[in-house]
Amino acid sequence: MLHHIQNKIYHVEILPPKQESEKLEKDLELFAQKYTRVMESGYCACITDNAMGNLSFQGTEMIQELELPVIPEQVMIHLNTFHTKENLDEILNDCVNLGIKYLLIISGDGSERLPKLKPSDIGVTGSESVTSVELLQYIRREYAGKFVLGVAFNPYEPPEHEFEKMERKIAAGATFIVTQPLIEKNAVVDRLLEKYPDIPVIVEAWMSKKLYLLSEAVGYTIPEDQDYDPIATLKMLHQTYPQCGVYLALLGFKRQYDLIKDIWV
């Protein structure tokens, strides 16, 4: 992952179509266009896993069905704990077969329709639920050497709790970290960088103009009419955190994509 940062490779989030899509063909086409564009730009496509608990198709099945090329350095799959064991192994095996090596392991957002992994499914004892830590342990144990595993860091949670969790995530096999979206310099992220100087950290840039959508993540209400310039924020993040990679959440492919190529130079 360090190589991504050294080579200024953006991590570009792509959301697969939702299961309930009424215009699936069009959504698939759009996904393929975005994915191809990210590949051609030399960036890393980061495909979400039922983000916000919305039932969506899996990145691996999108790649297979649409016959998209996999350049191992340029694809990252999110994987959360809301799967059946069978489905989890299917995704992991598909990743191995497709040559996908980067996984971002997160606890994830559930929904009524999404099954949740049970501790017994993945051989966990002494824990009542499966979090990203247990999932990391499982993947490292059962798929040893197959993946480069990353985890999320939330600077808006109580820091002591978050740092304690990060210790466990790293002990479980995480080798890179992706933060929640940052809209300004963040003291907790500064502390993270100090604490783990050898672990690549990727800061998330919120590329939607709808900043209020971040209210829940940051834990305070952002007014709907608040002015927000995602490109200016992206530039600020590069300046503030030159040692970090950048993950672009909700990047606009029509209006923003061409603007980013000259920012990280």
Added chain:
Amino acid sequence: MKIVVCIKQVPATNDAKIDPETKRIIREGLKAIMNPFDTYALEEGVRLREKLGGEVIALTMGPPKAEAVLREALAAGADRGILLSDRAFGGSDTWATSYALAKAIEKIGDVDLVICGKQAIDGDTAQVGPGISAHLNWMQAASVMAVEQVDESCITVKRMHEEGHDICKMQLPAVLTVVKDINTPRIPSLKGRLAAQKAQIPVWKPEDIGADPDKLGLNGSPTRVVKTQPPDPRQTDTIRIEGTAQECARALVRELRLRSLV
């Protein structure tokens, strides 16, 4: 094993409005989904087929747009779907509906097992599954939470009730209605979804299933809905708990206990 899973398209909202004239739900403008209980019925059918071989046929009755719910069933593993759709079916109560479905099951032929969701979330009657069994004169078990064993002639199921559960062994063919505890429905794959979009779905009319027109629609419905109204909106309130983490946790547990939620 030939398995028929009866499914229903229902409005995906708690904000349903009732037509004051017909006393029925106004479905126009509401997003339609597969009745959630039916997703468990479908999953159980697909699992039994995966274990025992055979075929799963999804069956629904409704307007032409109900075809969408059959495509959803195909995406989730059903082998084929059949839509009963005709004006003559309109206005059927649970008895007339179960009659039409039973006639379709007879027409499909050689069916070993019919599986329905416990109830539909729009009508909440839980009568159609048992109604089908009455029309076909087959054994039935309602509120099934597990299929324990199946062979060529018998099925053993665990049936849930207020005081626990029963183990019931029944001769096939039989009708089951299932509860959520029975399984975790799979999420349809993209491949399945794309194949389902292209599938041909036959539409059967009363004459195709040999149904007596007098037993369908309003004429065939012994029940009359004299008044329907949406339930009162749920009362919600917000309690702000303050204090240290420990105090908050203690207060939260106390509040949950007071509400019998833990």
